[in-house]
Amino acid sequence: GESVGLHLPTLSVQEGDNSIINCAYSNSASDYFIWYKQESGKGPQFIIDIRSNMDKRQGQRVTVLLNKTVKHLSLQIAATQPGDSAVYFCAENLGTSGTYKYIFGTGTRLKVLA
Amino acid sequence: DAEITQSPRHKITETGRQVTLACHQTWNHNNMFWYRQDLGHGLRLIHYSYGVQDTNKGEVSDGYSVSRSNTEDLPLTLESAASSQTSVYFCASSESPSGYEQYFGPGTRLTVT
Numbered sequence: 001g002e003s004v005g006l007h008l009p010t011l012s013v014q015e016g017d018n019s020i021i022n023c024a025y026s027n028s029a030s031d032y033f034i035w036y037k038q039e040s041g042k043g044p045q046f047i048i049d050i051r052s053n054m055d056k057r058q059g060q061r062v063t064v065l066l067n068k069t070v071k072h073l074s075l076q077i078a079a080t081q082p083g084d085s086a087v088y089f090c091a092e093n094l095g096t097s098g099t100y101k102y103i104f105g106t107g108t109r110l111k112v113l114a
Numbered sequence: 115d116a117e118i119t120q121s122p123r124h125k126i127t128e129t130g131r132q133v134t135l136a137c138h139q140t141w142n143h144n145n146m147f148w149y150r151q152d153l154g155h156g157l158r159l160i161h162y163s164y165g166v167q168d169t170n171k172g173e174v175s176d177g178y179s180v181s182r183s184n185t186e187d188l189p190l191t192l193e194s195a196a197s198s199q200t201s202v203y204f205c206a207s208s209e210s211p212s213g214y215e216q217y218f219g220p221g222t223r224l225t226v227t
Contacts (some may be wrong), residue, residue, distance in 0.1 A: 046217075104156030107156070
């Protein structure tokens with residue numbers, strides 16, 4: 001397929017359990033963050049975003065937590081399902097408002113065990 | 115339904131050849147982007163466009179060019195393909211010029227031999 005990441009860190013989770021995927025970002029001036037899901041053979045898909053003036057944001061079965069003190073972002077997936085198996089990566093906007101400047105992480109592979 | 119498509123999905127070419135990768139979106143988005151994705155790297159921006167006749171260089175633009183003659187298409191051209199350009203290429207579009215909520219195409223796997 002068109003996805004890369006044969007040597008990515010892998011998180012294996014039992015179906016029904018919660019998953020936590022972590023991301024360390026690089027720039028303290030970053031003001032906007034996105035989590036993407038990339039299934040094998042497909043392009044990245046937007047999951048959830050968060051701005052730097054928030055610590056937490058919830059979506060459907062997903063929650064993003066932002067800790068600006070240690071420049072850490074996490075994605076929590078509740079009741080993980082087989083369809084959640086994919087590579088997940090974060091992106092940070094470098095705070096240059098109105099311009100297109102992102103740094104993308106390399107990702108974590110989530111494997112859901114039946 | 116609106117979508118973004120890329121063609122071809124797979125391409126093998128020889129060093130030195132010119133190659134063009136197509137990207138077509140029906141979202142009617144002004145903003146379009148080309149990335150490459152390689153092992154050990156996150157997505158890296160090659161070129162982007164904020165509208166017809168507008169093109170801008172990204173962080174890894176050397177050896178690539180784009181043109182924007184209409185809203186729907188942003189073809190990516192490798193002027194003289196090199197083995198270092200073997201990669202998976204993704205096109206994306208967004209309503210926002212800042213790239214918020216981008217919609218990505220399925221990707222093109224390019225191999226330069």
